[in-house]
Structures are given as C-alpha cells and as structure tokens.
Amino acid sequence: MTVTDETNPSTSAAVLILEDGRTFRGRSYGATGTALGEAVFATGMTGYQETITDPSYDRQLVVQTAPHIGNTGVNDEDAESRRIWVAGYIVRDAARRPSNWRSQRSLDEELVAQGVVGIQGVDTRAITRHLREHKTMKAGIFSGGAAARPEQELLAEVRAAAPMEGARLAEEVSVDKAYVVEPNDHGWEGEPKFTIAALDLGIKAMTPHRFAERGVRVHVLPATATLEDVLAVKPDGVFMSNGPGDPATADAQVGLLREVLDARLPFFGICFGNQILGRALGFGTYKLRYGHRGINQPVMDRRTGKVEITSQNHGFAVDAPKDGAVQAPEARFGRVEVSHTSLNDDVVEGLACLDIPAFSVQYHPEAAAGPHDSAYLFDRFIDLMAATKERPGSTDAADVSKATIDAKEEN
The missing domain is CATH 3.40.50.880 (Class I glutamine amidotransferase (GATase) domain)
Structure with a gap:
C-alpha cells in the first residue's frame, strides 16, 4: 500500500521501520508519503528498471543490495510490464543524474510520476543482513509529514499491515x-x-x-x-x-x-x-x-x-x-x-x-x-x-x- 503527499522529495527526511522495530533513517527518494509491504532484498547488480516493473514484486518493499542505483536512468523499452509494481524502494546511493544514451528520464522522476515511495541514504547492507538473519518481514517507508509522526505509531501501522502469507495477488x-x-x-x-x-x-x-x-x-x-x-x-x-x-x-x-x-x-x-x-x-x-x-x-x-x-x-x-x-x-x-x-x-x-x-x-x-x-x-x-x-x-x-x-x- 502506498499513500503519497506533495512534500519535496529532495529535502524530506524518511524512515524505514521493520516489523520487529529495527529503524533506519535516510532521505526521501521518489514520491513522499507512506508505503507498506513485505521487505525483501534483490541482489542484482544491474537491471533495476526490470526489477521494479516485475509484477512478482507487488506489495513488496525492495532493498537493492547494489549500492549505486539510478545511474542509467529509465527508458520506455526496458520495462517488464505496464507499470512499476514495487510498493516501495530502498537504496543506498541514488544517482544525482543519469548518464546513459538510452536514458529518457531519471529513476527518481519515474518513481515520483508513478507515486512510488522510496528511501535513500540508508545502509542497505545492514538491512539485508538483518533480513537474512531474521527473515523477510512487514515494513513501512515513511517520508515527508509521515516521517515526523511518533515511531511507535508508525510501528503499529506496519504491524497492522496484511502479511504475504495468504495473499492472493x-x-x-x-x-x-x-x-x-x-x-x-x-x-x-x-x-x-x-x-x-x-x-x-x-x-x-x-x-x-x-x-x-x-x-x-x-x-x-x-x-x-x-x-x-x-x-x-x-x-x-x-x-x-x-x-x-x-x-x-x-x-x-x-x-x-x-x-x-x-x-x-x-x-x-x-x-x-x-x-x-x-x-x-x-x-x-x-x-x-x-x-x-x-x-x-x-x-x-x-x-x-x-x-x-x-x-x-x-x-x-x-x-x-x-x-x-x-x-x-x-x-x-x-x-x-x-x-x-x-x-x-x-x-x-x-x-x-x-x-x-x-x-x-x-x-x-x-x-x-x-x-x-x-x-x-x-x-x-x-x-x-x-x-x-x-x-x-x-x-x-x-x-x-x-x-x-x-x-x-x-x-
């Protein structure tokens, strides 16, 4: 689930909260607001556009283990479906500008256009290790005004979200x-x-x-x-x-x-x-x-x-x-x-x-x-x-x- 607001993503604080209470703070990436889903990690070093448009990621918050994301931008040819399906996107170092002859716009712009809430500037290696040790779990990305709410309220919202078990998608x-x-x-x-x-x-x-x-x-x-x-x-x-x-x-x-x-x-x-x-x-x-x-x-x-x-x-x-x-x-x-x-x-x-x-x-x-x-x-x-x-x-x-x-x- 994603709820967006109009806060400027370039200056917004953001927080990722896992179901067990582990918290990671960073900056907004893409749209701002709230994204709830199952936190999972993807280990591909390339192909981030194909990843986010894969329908199999529906209702999931995807952690990219590759540290630098967005450097080749986004184009209209490489999407694997009609839209972005990830519920939220978690990266460490987001490219400030794309550099590729096929790029038509930045990944940040595409996330904003499709209302996908993300977070950047977090330790994705630590998040991945945590998920490996404790299993995938429900999580939430909160940015803009949502990030200013008390953490206990945000954690309660995460824990109330629907699990992947039993989901017919x-x-x-x-x-x-x-x-x-x-x-x-x-x-x-x-x-x-x-x-x-x-x-x-x-x-x-x-x-x-x-x-x-x-x-x-x-x-x-x-x-x-x-x-x-x-x-x-x-x-x-x-x-x-x-x-x-x-x-x-x-x-x-x-x-x-x-x-x-x-x-x-x-x-x-x-x-x-x-x-x-x-x-x-x-x-x-x-x-x-x-x-x-x-x-x-x-x-x-x-x-x-x-x-x-x-x-x-x-x-x-x-x-x-x-x-x-x-x-x-x-x-x-x-x-x-x-x-x-x-x-x-x-x-x-x-x-x-x-x-x-x-x-x-x-x-x-x-x-x-x-x-x-x-x-x-x-x-x-x-x-x-x-x-x-x-x-x-x-x-x-x-x-x-x-x-x-x-x-x-x-x-």
Missing part, C-alpha cells in the same frame, strides 16, 4: 483482456510453428518475446481464464507465468492446470507456474525464510550435473521429495521428479513429469536483465510440443478441445 497484477504476441513482430519470418496459451499471473514482457522470436504465437490470457478460454485459442501447449502472492491461494489456477494435464496438453511453468504445477501434482508449498531474488542464483540440473546461473524472484517454494522419481500424490499424473535444485539452500527449483508432457522451473529463463544460461528451456518446450504432436495416436488441439469440453459437460 495474481488476479491483481494480471491483464483484464487477452492479447496476442505474434512471431513476425519479433524477427521471425514465415508462419508460426506453434501456438500457446500463456496464463498471465504476473508475466514479464520478455517472456512472450522469447517465445515469439522462436516462431511461437502467444495468446496471453488473464489469470481468471477457464479451460474453455484456453482451448478456444487451439493451443499446442499451455504456459503459466511468474507472479506474486501465496501459491496456497491459487486454487483456481491449480484446478485449471489439472484439467490441462488431464487433456495431455504440453505444459511449461516458471516461478509461480512451478508452484502451481507442484500443487496440481499434489505437493504442498511453503514460505521461504528470505526467498531468492536476483540474477545470480546458482541452480543444479540434477539430470545433467550442469550448473546454471539464474534469475529468480520468489518467496515460496514447492515441498517435493528430492530422492528421484516418485509417484505424484495425484496418482493419475504418474511419476514426477525434482529436476533442478538450488545450490545455495537445496530448494526445489524444477519439476519434470515422466508420464505426461509437463515440466516447470522456479526461476526466470527469459532473464531480463541476464543471465541467459537457461534460455534453452524455451526450446525444450518447443521440442515437447513437437514430440507430442508427432506421437502416434495423439490428437490435434481442436480434437482435444472438443473431447475435453464434452467430458466436462457429461460430468
């Missing part, structure tokens, strides 16, 4: 209407190779771009899409994106995915989509102590032994056994194995179904800004769709659509 950040991303608009020549239905749970703009440049037509659907909406676009596969909130609240998307898996349509999920696949298969999810957020997260592919440096942004994870292939708790989906794990804390980073065409990863293969170690996953999904179409006895999307809808009506 995918519908909040998703688009209202479907749209199409065409391959020909992204450098592809010729007819599309495949068509996919991509559920927008907080999708980043680079994701459909990565599909389109490989010849895949992408129908981006709202988070509230039904099976009929999915099948109406006659997809060769279904994709579920990253997104914010607690996966335990995503019952509608879990139900939809189970219908997709029953129809044997190829499926690929990332981040929130990985957690939804985990739940669809019958596994649980849980909240991490401080999450994984940044573009330098090491992941092991358990099948090849290859290590990938990945881009991640998640505070929840799938609770699945890591001792090889197991029967999914939802037995009709057959066997599943944990395909990837984090090298930092052994968290599940990927799932691979062995008897149905479905897989997912907990990280971001579109990776804007970088790294690009995991871009092959888009090609893996294309290969999966191709193999499914070529398999003897398989049906095309139109036949799957009719058969699936008829079965639902009979039941």
